[in-house]
Amino acid sequence: MSSAPTQPDLILPSPPAATLIYDDWYPAMRAQGLRRGQTATTLLLGLPLLVGRTHEGAVFALRDSCPHRGIPLSCGWFDRSGVTCKYHGWRFDPVTGQCRDIPSLTPVDTLDPSRIYAGAYPCVERDGYLWVYVPAPGAGRVRAEDVSAPVPELPKFSAKFRSAHLTAELPCNVDHGIIGLMDPAHGPFVHQSWWWRSGKSIHTKEKQFEPIPQGFRMVAHAPSANSAPYKLLGVYGEPVTTTIDFVLPNRRYETIRCGDKWFASLTTVTPVTPTASRIDVVAAWNIFYSVPLVPQIAQAFGRRFVEQDRQTMVEQARGLRYHPALMLIDDADRPAKWYFALKQARLKMAESGGAFVHPLDGPVTLHWRS
Ligand code: FES
Numbered sequence: 001m002s003s004a005p006t007q008p009d010l011i012l013p014s015p016p017a018a019t020l021i022y023d024d025w026y027p028a029m030r031a032q033g034l035r036r037g038q039t040a041t042t043l044l045l046g047l048p049l050l051v052g053r054t055h056e057g058a059v060f061a062l063r064d065s066c067p068h069r070g071i072p073l074s075c076g077w078f079d080r081s082g083v084t085c086k087y088h089g090w091r092f093d094p095v096t097g098q099c100r101d102i103p104s105l106t107p108v109d110t111l112d113p114s115r116i117y118a119g120a121y122p123c124v125e126r127d128g129y130l131w132v133y134v135p136a137p138g139a140g141r142v143r144a145e146d147v148s149a150p151v152p153e154l155p156k157f158s159a160k161f162r163s164a165h166l167t168a169e170l171p172c173n174v175d176h177g178i179i180g181l182m183d184p185a186h187g188p189f190v191h192q193s194w195w196w197r198s199g200k201s202i203h204t205k206e207k208q209f210e211p212i213p214q215g216f217r218m219v220a221h222a223p224s225a226n227s228a229p230y231k232l233l234g235v236y237g238e239p240v241t242t243t244i245d246f247v248l249p250n251r252r253y254e255t256i257r258c259g260d261k262w263f264a265s266l267t268t269v270t271p272v273t274p275t276a277s278r279i280d281v282v283a284a285w286n287i288f289y290s291v292p293l294v295p296q297i298a299q300a301f302g303r304r305f306v307e308q309d310r311q312t313m314v315e316q317a318r319g320l321r322y323h324p325a326l327m328l329i330d331d332a333d334r335p336a337k338w339y340f341a342l343k344q345a346r347l348k349m350a351e352s353g354g355a356f357v358h359p360l361d362g363p364v365t366l367h368w369r370s
């Protein structure tokens with residue numbers, strides 16, 4: 001059963017928007033391919049960004065808007081002397097955003113250009129991404145040294161490892177992207193394939209969860225015995241355990257350990273705008289380290305897996321445009337309920353300036369069939 005949309009996009013109702021979590025790090029884009037002296041533009045939490053790498057190698061993220069009259073800074077020029085606005089030639093330091101020169105000023109003017117700043121955001125390169133810290137709107141200038149939240153990092157358990165990245169645009173808001181990411185019951189339907197699972201292999205699962213700072217953990221357990229990738233790990237003859245963490249605002253960490261062999265992934269769903277998001281997966285492993293083609297094969301399977309999720313969300317987004325009433329059921333949708341509760345706690349904290357009140361007060365066992 002498959003049907004194409006019958007109406008052109010323009011006459012559809014607008015998609016539902018999500019409330020956004022500010023004051024945290026988000027992956028703005030892949031760092032690969034951004035060479036010294038190059039820039040690129042992207043959108044993050046609805047914010048237009050001009051990102052780039054200086055000639056000295058530092059990465060930066062500026063609001064792609066000149067503080068003088070709002071023309072995108074990306075319309076101007078970037079060279080060793082900084083970012084120059086196309087309209088009146090104001091020049092800015094790319095890392096701090098500080099204005100260095102206003103060409104129209106004469107000795108008669110008393111204006112000090114160095115007191116003017118273009119919007120500049122803390123930007124760090126890690127695990128192949130440019131992570132940008134997005135402060136709440138109107139928060140003023142935030143310097144990297146003012147940020148206490150650590151930059152997210154994919155855990156690695158050995159000096160030598162291989163890694164891969166995947167990215168897909170999701171036409172739904174960040175909330176639907178994230179609950180899709182943490183959804184335990186869609187596997188047998190969305191990810192039907194000989195190497196993963198089939199609808200026939202559905203069985204009852206019982207998993208322990210516990211609260212962790214800003215999130216929850218599916219406690220280390222033996223992974224689903226009916227999935228081929230886990231069966232493969234059996235060749236090492238050691239017990240296999242999987243731990244899955246969700247951490248606000250948008251991170252899912254999965255770690256598979258098998259003796260000194262390991263596989264780790266960090267998946268994020270990032271709001272590009274309040275109504276659209278992007279999924280990014282970075283994975284690293286030392287499993288089958290020296291077996292040729294494993295990275296290529298892993299990437300091909302990973303891509304297919306993410307594509308199955310993406311395709312489903314494209315279809316879901318078509319339905320969500322009509323703002324239907326939805327439901328969350330126990331226990332299969334409990335992780336989604338926890339996500340919404342965690343998010344509310346975080347938004348409340350941001351609003352009141354008080355402490356983060358964790359909605360989970362202890363370990364919980366969930367049961368579902370998948
Ligand atoms: S708009 Fe940028 S310098 Fe005037």
Ligand SMILES: [Fe+2]
Pocket residue numbers: 180186187190191309
């Ligand atoms: Fe999925």
